[in-house]
Amino acid sequence: MRAPSGPNVAVGDVLLSVENVSLSFGGVKAVSDVSFDIRKGEIRAIIGPNGAGKTSMLNIINGFYQPQQGRITFNGQTRSKMRPHDAAHGGIARTFQNVALFRGMTVLDNIMTGRTLKMHKNFFWQLLRFGPALTEEVEHRLRVEEIIDFLKIQNIRRTPVAQLPYGLQKRLELGRALAMEPDLLLLDEPMAGMNLEEKEDMSRFILDANNHFGTTIALIEHDMGVVMDLSDRVVVLDHGIRIADGTPDEVKSNQAVIDAYLGVAH
Amino acid sequence: MDLLYKIFFDPFVQMGSAPDLLVQTLWEGLVSGVLYALIALGFVLIFKASGVFNFAQGIMVVFAALTLVGLHAMLRQWGVSSGTIAAYLALAMTVAVMFGLAFAIERLVLRPLVNQPDIILFMATFGMTYFLIGLGELVFGGEPKVMIADDLHLPRGAIDVKMLGGFVSFQKLDIAAALIASVMVAVLAVFFQKTRIGRALRAVADSHKAALSVGISLEQIWVVVWFAAGIVALVTGIMWGARSDVSFALETVALKALPVLILGGFTSIPGAIVGGIIIGVGEKLGEFYWGPLIGSGIESWLAYVIALVFLLFRPQGLFGERIIERI
Amino acid sequence: MFYRETGQFKTTYQADQAVFPILQDRLGIAIILGLAFAGVPLLASEFAISSFFIPVLVFSLAAIGLNLLTGYTGLLSLGTGAFMGVGAYGCYKLATWLPGVNIVILIMASGLFSAAVGVVFGLPSLRIKGFYLAVATLAAQFFLSWCFVRVPWLYNYNISGAIEVPTRTLFSIPVTGPNATATTRYFVTLSIVVLMTWLASNLVRGRIGRTWMAVRDMDLAAELIGIKLYRTKLLSFAVSSFYCGVAGAMMVFLWFGSSEADTFNINQSFFILFMVIIGGLGSLVGSFFGAIFIWGTPIVLKAVPPLFGLSVHSATVEHLTFMILGALIIFFLIVEPHGLARLWQIGKQKLRVWPFPY
Numbered sequence: 001m002r003a004p005s006g007p008n009v010a011v012g013d014v015l016l017s018v019e020n021v022s023l024s025f026g027g028v029k030a031v032s033d034v035s036f037d038i039r040k041g042e043i044r045a046i047i048g049p050n051g052a053g054k055t056s057m058l059n060i061i062n063g064f065y066q067p068q069q070g071r072i073t074f075n076g077q078t079r080s081k082m083r084p085h086d087a088a089h090g091g092i093a094r095t096f097q098n099v100a101l102f103r104g105m106t107v108l109d110n111i112m113t114g115r116t117l118k119m120h121k122n123f124f125w126q127l128l129r130f131g132p133a134l135t136e137e138v139e140h141r142l143r144v145e146e147i148i149d150f151l152k153i154q155n156i157r158r159t160p161v162a163q164l165p166y167g168l169q170k171r172l173e174l175g176r177a178l179a180m181e182p183d184l185l186l187l188d189e190p191m192a193g194m195n196l197e198e199k200e201d202m203s204r205f206i207l208d209a210n211n212h213f214g215t216t217i218a219l220i221e222h223d224m225g226v227v228m229d230l231s232d233r234v235v236v237l238d239h240g241i242r243i244a245d246g247t248p249d250e251v252k253s254n255q256a257v258i259d260a261y262l263g264v265a266h
Numbered sequence: 267m268d269l270l271y272k273i274f275f276d277p278f279v280q281m282g283s284a285p286d287l288l289v290q291t292l293w294e295g296l297v298s299g300v301l302y303a304l305i306a307l308g309f310v311l312i313f314k315a316s317g318v319f320n321f322a323q324g325i326m327v328v329f330a331a332l333t334l335v336g337l338h339a340m341l342r343q344w345g346v347s348s349g350t351i352a353a354y355l356a357l358a359m360t361v362a363v364m365f366g367l368a369f370a371i372e373r374l375v376l377r378p379l380v381n382q383p384d385i386i387l388f389m390a391t392f393g394m395t396y397f398l399i400g401l402g403e404l405v406f407g408g409e410p411k412v413m414i415a416d417d418l419h420l421p422r423g424a425i426d427v428k429m430l431g432g433f434v435s436f437q438k439l440d441i442a443a444a445l446i447a448s449v450m451v452a453v454l455a456v457f458f459q460k461t462r463i464g465r466a467l468r469a470v471a472d473s474h475k476a477a478l479s480v481g482i483s484l485e486q487i488w489v490v491v492w493f494a495a496g497i498v499a500l501v502t503g504i505m506w507g508a509r510s511d512v513s514f515a516l517e518t519v520a521l522k523a524l525p526v527l528i529l530g531g532f533t534s535i536p537g538a539i540v541g542g543i544i545i546g547v548g549e550k551l552g553e554f555y556w557g558p559l560i561g562s563g564i565e566s567w568l569a570y571v572i573a574l575v576f577l578l579f580r581p582q583g584l585f586g587e588r589i590i591e592r593i
Numbered sequence: 594m595f596y597r598e599t600g601q602f603k604t605t606y607q608a609d610q611a612v613f614p615i616l617q618d619r620l621g622i623a624i625i626l627g628l629a630f631a632g633v634p635l636l637a638s639e640f641a642i643s644s645f646f647i648p649v650l651v652f653s654l655a656a657i658g659l660n661l662l663t664g665y666t667g668l669l670s671l672g673t674g675a676f677m678g679v680g681a682y683g684c685y686k687l688a689t690w691l692p693g694v695n696i697v698i699l700i701m702a703s704g705l706f707s708a709a710v711g712v713v714f715g716l717p718s719l720r721i722k723g724f725y726l727a728v729a730t731l732a733a734q735f736f737l738s739w740c741f742v743r744v745p746w747l748y749n750y751n752i753s754g755a756i757e758v759p760t761r762t763l764f765s766i767p768v769t770g771p772n773a774t775a776t777t778r779y780f781v782t783l784s785i786v787v788l789m790t791w792l793a794s795n796l797v798r799g800r801i802g803r804t805w806m807a808v809r810d811m812d813l814a815a816e817l818i819g820i821k822l823y824r825t826k827l828l829s830f831a832v833s834s835f836y837c838g839v840a841g842a843m844m845v846f847l848w849f850g851s852s853e854a855d856t857f858n859i860n861q862s863f864f865i866l867f868m869v870i871i872g873g874l875g876s877l878v879g880s881f882f883g884a885i886f887i888w889g890t891p892i893v894l895k896a897v898p899p900l901f902g903l904s905v906h907s908a909t910v911e912h913l914t915f916m917i918l919g920a921l922i923i924f925f926l927i928v929e930p931h932g933l934a935r936l937w938q939i940g941k942q943k944l945r946v947w948p949f950p951y
């Protein structure tokens with residue numbers, strides 16, 4: 001895979017900052033005293049061996065899990081408790097390891113659900129449909145079609161999701177997340193289960209989303225090639241602890257990281 | 267103020283002033299609770315082993331009882347002189363019928379629907395219910411029948427115990443029902459935990475595919491389980507029928523097993539008993555002491571409201587497994 | 594070759610998202626509406642209208658109500674009968690209090706009562722899901738059934754416990770009560786059902802329908818998109834119960850003409866549920882199919898033996914009907930779990946490529 005040149009987007013201030021966050025389930029410590037930040041406009045990778053707490057970290061940022069300790073500051077606001085739909089309102093979107101699409105709906109409808117937050121016409125206009133509700137619907141359909149063009153999935157617009165192959169489902173999930181026009185996009189293993197060609201496509205989409213829409217991206221990924229090529233900075237977790245934080249090159253040559261991946265006992 | 271007194275104070279005063287009545291009510295509640303628990307037990311068996319919520323359990327109870335009474339009448343007609351012999355012969359034949367039913371259900375309903383989501387299987391049991399109602403009415407007629415309690419030599423009469431300033435009457439039949447139910451529960455609990463087939467049943471409940479891959483025959487297991495549920499239904503039908511008549515009204519009573527399952531959890535055998543007793547006692551106490559305040563007949567919905575209140579505090583029931591959603 | 598979209602290009606998204614984007618579909622619905630409004634009253638007997646067309650319309654509306662809750666939002670409800678009852682008794686009280694107000698308005702307004710009750714019994718949906726929520730709706734069903742008998746205020750303290758529908762007129766023609774003809778009642782019922790089906794289809798195609806389906810398919814992901822689960826579920830209970838309430842009011846005022854306390858019992862709930870299952874969960878047109886099928890099958894079954902010269906005891910026919918209905922439900926679930934609506938869709942698909950096989 002050829003490495004694209006470095007980030008084209010000017011990386012700005014801190015968008016999200018995680019400070020001393022700890023999370024336990026019963027006796028299991030998923031995340032211990034982890035701190036890092038994500039800057040506006042960058043692509044941040046979160047990597048680490050299996051069970052390192054990466055998905056838990058994402059779930060915390062998202063509001064699915066509440067950490068026992070620590071704080072999260074997003075867009076200048078520090079929060080203690082957050083529910084997932086608050087995170088969505090705040091501008092955070094996300095994809096999942098196991099694709100979380102609405103299987104009873106078509107591709108088009110799935111992406112349209114991503115626009116829900118932006119649709120405001122109330123119940124009575126919806127009942128009538130003709131007039132403001134329809135105008136709103138068409139306006140958002142336009143935006144959704146832009147995303148469909150961007151992801152090149154025009155021909156499967158009306159296909160029910162259950163009939164799509166895995167790679168396209170993941171792409172669709174990205175589309176739904178992008179439809180939310182998020183400030184921060186969390187991607188949980190977007191390349192999992194893909195072949196080389198699909199990975200190249202997905203990498204291109206992620207990069208373009210970052211350049212074209214200006215979306216800040218945090219991604220969990222196991223494919224080191226992808227991580228090194230795509231990301232501006234990398235944070236490495238192992239057994240719930242942060243063991244490295246820096247540019248891809250710095251992290252690649254960090255001994256602790258190498259040990260963690262090779263399974264050296266420590 | 268007066269209303270508050272009536273709700274929160276008066277019933278307890280009434281309970282205290284006639285403790286023998288209280289014990290009587292508690293006993294009645296216990297007995298009906300045990301019978302609810304038996305119906306719930308049938309649900310739990312099938313749910314535990316096939317993940318199917320068998321809505322038809324209630325009608326199976328009615329159907330089993332009807333078959334027993336009907337076969338007995340037929341045998342008598344054909345000249346079997348002794349009522350007792352006819353009764354036990356009919357019992358054996360009914361067991362065979364329940365086996366046939368289990369076999370037919372496995373073949374015609376479960377096998378074609380094997381990979382469908384649970385809601386589809388649940389709805390299929392609706393279809394079974396209506397089919398069995400129609401069949402039962404067609405073959406046996408719709409009028410209420412009398413259970414052949416005497417011919418089965420079920421105990422009769424009551425033991426009156428002098429206590430707490432009055433009398434408490436314990437029907438021998440009720441005592442027998444409670445004992446039989448306890449024995450059945452114990453046997454089933456041991457069966458599930460300790461035997462090879464019991465383990466296979468639990469494996470099938472967990473995952474059909476995984477059970478198949480270790481060589482467990484789903485079809486055999488399902489026949490076993492539905493047959494067991496059929497036997498439980500038969501015993502329940504006999505006990506219920508002996509206390510009141512055998513009629514299709516029993517089918518709606520069987521819906522009461524749902525609150526029992528909510529309290530006890532859908533997969534716990536001891537839970538079915540505990541849940542049944544709580545519902546039975548709660549219902550009887552509510553109906554007797556609070557009923558006059560609200561109006562008669564509150565037992566038609568009290569059990570559901572009790573279950574509902576419970577659900578709000580503990581969504582998985584007393585013994586149920588905590589549902590953890592993995593993201 | 595008749596049912597082709599060739600040559601039908603959509604140039605606006607509005608056209609693409611219409612209810613019937615294909616011309617042939619538009620023709621089809623026009624024909625059906627024409628038959629319904631003109632054909633049936635002219636050609637069908639009063640008896641047929643009374644015993645088939647009006648019931649099917651009433652049940653279709655109730656089935657749409659249940660479908661919105663169970664098919665689109667995924668919340669299983671066993672309390673449909675009770676919600677219908679609330680609408681019926683609500684309409685009766687409204688007719689008693691406001692005798693001057695037009696009965697059609699009152700029928701529609703009675704839906705508000707059942708919407709309110711529906712929301713109350715939907716409150717547990719914050720904490721409870723799936724089967725457990727169904728038990729909450731069972732509680733509603735049994736409690737409300739009890740109220741219909743034990744709260745004499747509901748039936749104006751009538752000794753028999755039943756309600757008799759008073760005569761009310763529309764443009765000086767009696768539409769309810771003993772003097773209303775079947776044809777008049779049919780027109781009113783049809784108009785209400787067509788209007789409310791149109792409104793339902795608008796809801797379902799737009800933002801609200803999508804949020805309902807999202808909650809049904811994966812509520813965790815729906816939360817992520819920013820959907821407020823609780824509000825969505827309560828809205829679904831409200832709208833669904835509204836539809837069931839209006840259907841219940843129509844059942845009493847425009848069909849039976851009276852009602853007993855036992856009309857809106859648990860069996861009614863199951864009846865409507867079967868219609869929704871067989872017709873197709875999550876499909877408005879399926880609600881109509883289901884109603885026609887479940888109401889029509891017993892009628893057909895009763896009519897068959899006399900054709901062959903057999904006289905069968907009517908009780909026997911009823912038992913057989915139960916058996917056949919039960920067996921058919923199982924059959925449908927095996928063959929096409931998505932019901933008649935899916936079969937219809939498959940049929941249309943085959944028609945599109947006809948005379949080619951695929």
